Structure formats: C-alpha cells, structure tokens
Amino acid sequence: MPEALVKHLTPKKSISVVQSEVQNTNRIALSVDCVIFGFDENKLKVLLIRSDLTKYKGKWSLLGDLVKPNEDLDRAAYRILSQRTGLDDIYLEQVHTFGDIKRHPAGRVITVAYYSLINIQHHKLQTHDNELHWEEVKHVTDLAFDHQEIFETCYRRLQKRIQEHPLGFNLLPKKFSLRDLQNLYESILDIKMDRRNFRKKFFSMDLLTDLDEMETDVPHRPGKLYQFNFRKYEKKKKIWSGIDF
Amino acid sequence: MPEALVKHLTPKKSISVVQSEVQNTNRIALSVDCVIFGFDENKLKVLLIRSDLTKYKGKWSLLGDLVKPNEDLDRAAYRILSQRTGLDDIYLEQVHTFGDIKRHPAGRVITVAYYSLINIQHHKLQTHDNELHWEEVKHVTDLAFDHQEIFETCYRRLQKRIQEHPLGFNLLPKKFSLRDLQNLYESILDIKMDRRNFRKKFFSMDLLTDLDEMETDVPHRPGKLYQFNFRKYEKKKKIWSGIDF
DNA sequence: GCACAATGTGTTATATTTACACATTAAATT
DNA sequence: AATTTAATGTGTAAATATAACACATTGTGC
Numbered sequence: 001m002p003e004a005l006v007k008h009l010t011p012k013k014s015i016s017v018v019q020s021e022v023q024n025t026n027r028i029a030l031s032v033d034c035v036i037f038g039f040d041e042n043k044l045k046v047l048l049i050r051s052d053l054t055k056y057k058g059k060w061s062l063l064g065d066l067v068k069p070n071e072d073l074d075r076a077a078y079r080i081l082s083q084r085t086g087l088d089d090i091y092l093e094q095v096h097t098f099g100d101i102k103r104h105p106a107g108r109v110i111t112v113a114y115y116s117l118i119n120i121q122h123h124k125l126q127t128h129d130n131e132l133h134w135e136e137v138k139h140v141t142d143l144a145f146d147h148q149e150i151f152e153t154c155y156r157r158l159q160k161r162i163q164e165h166p167l168g169f170n171l172l173p174k175k176f177s178l179r180d181l182q183n184l185y186e187s188i189l190d191i192k193m194d195r196r197n198f199r200k201k202f203f204s205m206d207l208l209t210d211l212d213e214m215e216t217d218v219p220h221r222p223g224k225l226y227q228f229n230f231r232k233y234e235k236k237k238k239i240w241s242g243i244d245f
Numbered sequence: 246m247p248e249a250l251v252k253h254l255t256p257k258k259s260i261s262v263v264q265s266e267v268q269n270t271n272r273i274a275l276s277v278d279c280v281i282f283g284f285d286e287n288k289l290k291v292l293l294i295r296s297d298l299t300k301y302k303g304k305w306s307l308l309g310d311l312v313k314p315n316e317d318l319d320r321a322a323y324r325i326l327s328q329r330t331g332l333d334d335i336y337l338e339q340v341h342t343f344g345d346i347k348r349h350p351a352g353r354v355i356t357v358a359y360y361s362l363i364n365i366q367h368h369k370l371q372t373h374d375n376e377l378h379w380e381e382v383k384h385v386t387d388l389a390f391d392h393q394e395i396f397e398t399c400y401r402r403l404q405k406r407i408q409e410h411p412l413g414f415n416l417l418p419k420k421f422s423l424r425d426l427q428n429l430y431e432s433i434l435d436i437k438m439d440r441r442n443f444r445k446k447f448f449s450m451d452l453l454t455d456l457d458e459m460e461t462d463v464p465h466r467p468g469k470l471y472q473f474n475f476r477k478y479e480k481k482k483k484i485w486s487g488i489d490f
Numbered sequence: 491g492c493a494c495a496a497t498g499t500g501t502t503a504t505a506t507t508t509a510c511a512c513a514t515t516a517a518a519t520t
Numbered sequence: 521a522a523t524t525t526a527a528t529g530t531g532t533a534a535a536t537a538t539a540a541c542a543c544a545t546t547g548t549g550c
Contacts (some may be wrong), residue, residue: 027314028273028274028275028312028314029273029353030273030275030344067273067344069353070346070353071346072344072345072346073343073344073345073355074343094341094342096339097318097339097342097357098318099312099317099318099319099357100273100317100318101315101316101317108314110275110314110318112342112344131370157467163488163489164489164490165490166490177528178528178529179527179528185488194508194509194510195528195529196509196510196530196531197508197509197531198505199529199530200530200531201488201507202488205279205490207490214516218516218517218526218527219516219517219518219525219526219527220515220516220517220525220526220527220528221514221515221516221517221520221526221527221528221529222515222516222517222527222528223527223528223529224528224529231490243408243430243446243447244408244409245409245410245411245450245452245478329508334550398535422497423497423498424496424497439539439540439541440497440498441498441499441500441540441541442538442539442540444498444499445499445500446538459547462494463495463496463547463548464494464496464500464547464548464549465494465495465496465497465546465547466496466497466545466546466547466548467496467497467546467547467548468496468497468498469497469498491550492549492550493548493549493550494547494548494550495546495547495548495550496545496546496547496548496550497544497545497546497547498543498544498545498546499542499543499544499545500539500541500542501542502539502540502541503538503539503540503541504537504538504540505526505536505537505538505539506535506536506537506541507534507535507536507537508533508534508535508536509533509534509535510530510531510533510534511530511531511532511544512529512530513528513529513530514527514528514529514530514547515526515527515528515529515547516525516526516527516528517524517525517526517527518523518524518525518526518527519522519523519524519525520521520522520523520524
C-alpha cells in the first residue's frame with residue numbers, strides 16, 4: 001500500500017476533544033441571524049436593520065446577535081426575535097450555518113441562520129426610527145456582510161417548506177379569507193395559482209374551520225373567513241416514497 | 246405605550262459587533278461531524294469511530310474534528326472525510342447545527358453536521374483496527390454524545406433528498422445494474438418498490454447510459470450494467486408549485 | 491438438459507393535477 | 521331603485537402520474 005494512502009488511514013483524534021483543546025484551540029465567535037418574514041399589503045416582506053459597521057454604512061442587514069456562552073442556539077434565535085418584535089410563540093426554523101473565514105470584517109464569526117414567520121398585524125414595532133424596516137422580498141438586494149446569500153438561502157427554504165407543511169398560517173391573522181391565503185402562497189412562491197384548484201386543495205385537506213363570518217370593509221362581495229385548525233393537522237405521516245428529481 | 250413593550254422595541258446592537266467583542270465575549274468551540282454513508286452488501290451503512298472519551302467509553306461516535314481558526318466550514322468537513330477515507334470528490338451536504346449547552350462534556354462545543362455519500366468500493370480503509378467500523382444504519386443505536394440525534398437527523402435528510410435529487414449514484418460503483426440501484430433506494434428508504442415501476446421511472450428520466458455490458462459472477466441471469474449520466478441531469482428547473490402537506 | 495433464480499417487459503385501473511367559464515353577491519355609483 | 525363593478529363561489533372534463541399486477545426470457549449450476 002502506498003505510503004501516502006496509509007497516512008490518510010492513520011486514525012486521527014475524534015470529536016471527543018479534551019478540555020484544554022476546547023479552551024485554547026479555537027477563537028471562533030458564534031452568532032445567529034434571523035430572516036424574519038412578514039406578510040403585509042399582500043406582499044411578503046423581511047425585517048431588516050441598518051448596519052452599524054462603517055464598512056457597510058448605509059446597507060441593510062439581517063437581525064442577529066452573538067450567542068451567549070451559556071445559551072442554546074435556538075434560544076438565542078428566539079431571544080433576538082422576541083427582543084425585536086415583542087412577540088412570543090413565533091415560528092422559527094434553523095436553515096444553514098455560514099462559516100466562511102472572511103465573512104465578517106471583525107474576525108472569525110460563524111453564524112447560524114434561522115428564518116421566522118410572524119404575524120405582522122400582531123406586532124407594532126417602531127420601524128420609523130430608521131433602524132428597522134420591512135422590505136419586500138422582491139426588492140431585497142445588496143445586504144451587508146454575506147446577508148444577501150443568507151437571505152436567499154432562507155427564502156428558498158421557505159418556498160420549499162411552505163409547499164410541504166402548513167406554515168403559511170403563521171404569517172396570517174387568526175381570521176383570514178381564502179383569497180388572503182392564496183395571495184400569501186402566490187407571493188411566497190412568486191407565481192399565479194388557479195383559484196378553483198387552490199380552494200379545492202385546501203378544502204380537501206380539511207385544515208380550515210369555517211367561521212361563518214364574512215370580510216368587512218371590502219369594496220366588493222365579501223369572502224368567508226376561516227381559521228387554521230391545528231388539531232386537524234396531525235402530521236398525517238404520509239409515507240410517500242416517490243422519486244421525483 | 247407600555248414601558249415593557251417599549252423596552253422590546255429599543256434598537257439593540259446588530260450582528261455587526263466590534264472586534265473586541267468577537268475576541269472576548271465568546272468561548273465557544275466549533276466542530277464538524279460527518280455522517281458518512283456507504284452502501285455495501287445491499288445495506289446502507291455508516292462509518293463510526295470508537296469514542297475516546299472515558300465518559301463514552303465503548304460507544305461509537307461519528308467522525309468529526311474541531312474546525313481550525315482559519316478553515317472554512319465546508320473545508321473542515323471535507324478534510325475529515327479525505328483524511329479518513331483517502332477519497333476526494335465526495336458528495337457532502339451540510340444538514341444542521343447542534344448547539345445545546347451541555348451537548349459535549351468537555352465544554353461548550355457546537356457542531357455543524359454534514360452527511361456524505363461515498364462509494365465503499367473505491368475506498369479501502371482499515372476498519373479492522375477496531376477504531377473504525379461500518380455499521381448498518383438499522384443497527385445504529387446509542388451513539389456517544391448527541392450523535393444519535395445527529396445521525397437520525399442526517400439520515401432523515403438523506404431519505405428526503407434522495408427522492409428529490411439523483412444522489413444515490415454517489416453510493417454506487419460507476420457501473421451498476423438496475424437491481425443495484427433499486428436495492429439502494431429500498432435500503433435507504435426502508436421500503437419495497439415495484440421493479441417494473443422503478444425501472445420505468447428511471448428510464449423515463451433518461452439519466453442512465455446503457456453500457457451494453459452485463460453483470461458477471463452472478464448465479465443467475467445477469468443484468469445489464471448502466472452508468473449515471475451527469476450531463477443529462479442539468480437540474481431541469483422543474484417549476485413545481487404544488488401544495489402537498 | 492433441466493431446474494433455478496433472477497432479469498426484462500406492458501397494460502389497466504386509480505388517483506392526482508391541470509385547465510377552464512359562468513352565476514352570485516354586496517358595495518358603490520348613478 | 522336600478523345598474524355597474526369587482527370580487528367570491530362553484531363543477532367537470534382532460535391530461536398526467538402513480539399504482540397494481542403476471543408471464544416469458546436468460547444464463548448458471550447441477
């Protein structure tokens with residue numbers, strides 16, 4: 001066996017590092033960044049904050065913070081969200097970790113990206129202080145750091161997830177019309193859908209409770225209002241085994 | 246506006262931390278763990294290594310290592326793989342980051358989990374030194390650290406991905422029969438599939454090159470051999486916009 | 491040359507997805 | 521009060537995709 005190959009095969013130390021290594025070897029800071037989605041004026045939006053680094057002066061960035069030494073990752077993400085929005089009970093999902101060496105100008109910072117879905121009606125955060133801003137996803141460009149890439153990764157993830165799980169409801173008020181729901185899907189996926197097929201699909205899934213209420217304040221025939229029925233969504237473990245490239 | 250709410254709305258410092266913070270605030274070590282899948286004897290297997298921590302004495306764990314201060318995440322995962330297997334050109338995908346405070350006995354270590362697919366024929370690593378071991382996925386239980394959870398997360402991810410993208414080929418030798426391919430899918434998904442429908446599906450996708458060769462050394466009628474045709478898989482951007490919970 | 495154990499193939503039934511048009515309703519306007 | 525407006529609400533038929541299913545063929549091993 002050639003020596004070069006043998007070298008490769010020499011057992012190396014595993015993840016089970018000893019204490020001293022943990023403390024001394026690594027000087028890597030850890031942060032969490034959140035892509036916070038909201039749905040308003042029939043548009044999918046993202047909450048951004050002005051960068052305070054001179055290097056990125058004037059640019060928008062995602063909301064994030066360093067993870068505290070004794071703070072779980074998910075909890076850190078949750079903290080950022082509740083601090084910013086005052087909301088609890090937020091949908092939150094880890095997406096990807098970005099760790100390029102030079103991604104942050106202040107040193108080695110790797111960041112765990114989350115996205116979250118919030119009901120924009122239920123929060124009233126001050127965005128007019130020019131620090132925070134709801135930007136339409138279509139118009140998000142040129143964010144600070146590698147946040148553009150993080151944003152796009154999270155957005156693609158949302159687009160995929162929303163077709164597989166009923167997440168959309170987290171972006172809507174408790175009561176919504178089917179038109180609202182369709183608008184939501186259309187704006188997230190950036191496509192047009194057939195109204196009849198859309199309704200048929202959702203009714204057949206039996207996830208909506210008919211509230212026997214109507215929209216008000218619409219300048220046309222009002223639609224019925226519905227509510228998402230969590231109880232009915234019991235992750236019907238669909239054992240799907242198709243192949244679909 | 247209530248004071249408590251106002252507090253929530255007060256702008257906090259963003260991700261753009263200053264240099265000093267990066268160096269002093271965080272003492273979090275960063276590692277990478279790889280769930281290395283192989284396919285052998287018609288079984289899906291995972292490469293494990295004996296834990297060298299006394300706390301987990303006798304238990305198996307995933308292959309991993311600390312990320313070096315000036316090493317990209319993906320590169321670190323790649324390094325672990327090529328060190329262990331002597332292979333390059335490996336399929337590698339980041340899955341999830343695990344960061345519970347107490348997940349590692351030696352201190353705060355967060356770990357980025359990857360899975361990889363390797364062609365077990367093309368490597369010949371010494372597993373008989375009792376350090377490394379290929380374990381059938383069905384029999385993987387009770388790994389060290391939180392590696393059981395990491396393993397299961399990565400396995401579920403693989404199961405999903407394999408139905409959406411032609412990854413399976415990375416686990417097979419260059420030349421394979423359709424039976425091999427079906428066995429692969431069946432063992433990854435842990436289901437039985439209909440042979441005729443399976444073949445129909447793959448032929449219709451037009452990803453296989455018929456090599457006009459036959460299996461040898463089989464005690465029955467030999468099957469034809471095929472090769473995966475990367476060229477033909479040009480991520481036909483299927484704009485699927487179904488909803489399927 | 492015969493039994494064996496696998497490969498290789500086609501059709502039908504079912505389920506899912508897509509395409510498509512018109513009557514209905516309440517508000518706003520005249 | 522009648523009309524216009526802009527939306528809601530609904531069903532069916534065609535096309536596509538999936539699932540179920542059986543028998544002839546081939547090379548090996550005895």
